[in-house]
Amino acid sequence: MLYEAIIFDLDNTLLNFELCERQAILGALEDCRISLDLNGISEKIFLQAFETYNFQNWRQRETFSPNELIKMSYRSTLAQLDIQTDQISNLSQSFWQIFNHLGVMEPDVNEVLTVLAGNYRLAVITNEFVSAQLPRMQAAGIEHFFEAVVISEAIGFAKPSPEIFHYALSRLNLTSAKVLYVGDSLKHDYAGATQVKMDFCYYNKKNQNLPQEAKPKFMISELLNLLELFN
Template sequence: MYKAILFDLDNTLLDYTSSELDAMRRAIDHHRLPELSGFEWETFRAVFAPINWTYWSERVERQIHISQVLQYSFRDTLIQMGFDPSLSDPLASTYWKLFCSTCHVMEGAQNVLVSLHGHYPLGIISNGIGEAQRARLKTGGMDHYFDHLFISDEVGLWKPDRAIFDSAVRAFGVDHSEVLFVGDSLQDDYRGAASSGIDFCYYNSEGLTAGEAYTPKFAIQSLSELALLLNRSSF
């Protein structure tokens, strides 16, 4: 019988992709980039994405703050597209403010939290940035559902490190076998939960093939399935 449910946040409960695109387009419009000769939104996105991913993935090792990740990403993108890189700082600042106040929710997320809240203690384990994650949850009216939030830049631990999962289990005062973790990433979520001895529910909204190396306890394609699983099971 599970006594606590933990969730990943981005692309599990909150739609990171939609939030990013929404904030990005509004920031670009605010700074009037579409008025520049030769500017194309699709080209900007295609150039920005791999640059931003590189800076983001290296941020811990290189000790780069999120503000620098964004500044460098916008700077390099503008340079590559042949535009004035001095726009990068104000563009990054505007984007971050907009992103932190933008909350697109994954389908079924609100309903599943309502159904579980009060029946299970709920928590978050996220590799995101605390300022953004807390603000987005508040914007979406979802922050009150959670007893504990474990956000990597606040606790100094990153999934799939089992230590962040162990910390969450200790906070709830339960055994590892009494916790279910729900997430969309086999690399970060499954590996971290498995190494900590926590059952993992793979939120596989796109119906991807997991591969033989991954054996989640459960797999769901919609969040509504989670409440059904918990309601009918005597794990």
């Protein structure tokens, strides 16, 4: 395989988005002194409700700011669970502050990046906000591995749009044939890479069945498997 560069997705490929989100959700409650125990609510119930609303609200990220989206998620969750508070704005601010400085990584990220960086140019393509993604990479201590970090908010195009992939290729001054893309989403990562004829490695950590039409070049269940591909 004559790849010169490997481009990674960020959330749920290098960083564990779910764990970062959950730590921020609960951390904000603690900061604002809202006790789930006193309200008779388990952490599991609160997290399930919040994550459902947050997933729905985040689809409106082109209309609302991150702070507004998080505020909407807390307001809906607290209303559903009948928890009374006047701390909605403080919860949102605390969540965003905590989340933006959490760098919880997927297993073996440092080892994999250290080995690959010795032989390949590395880059990242990620959707979402610059104010979140860059600090989280810094918190994880991995930003130095990457020659280019392309974030959708900064360039005005998001995966699976081919424009964001073309932009990353231009930053690297490489053709798609010389690059492998690694990501966890068939909808965003695979679809985008396919449009620009870039080989795709599916990080299928949950070992989900692939739809018949999905045919990634490679599929791995652990990031360490990447090293096996290149030995």
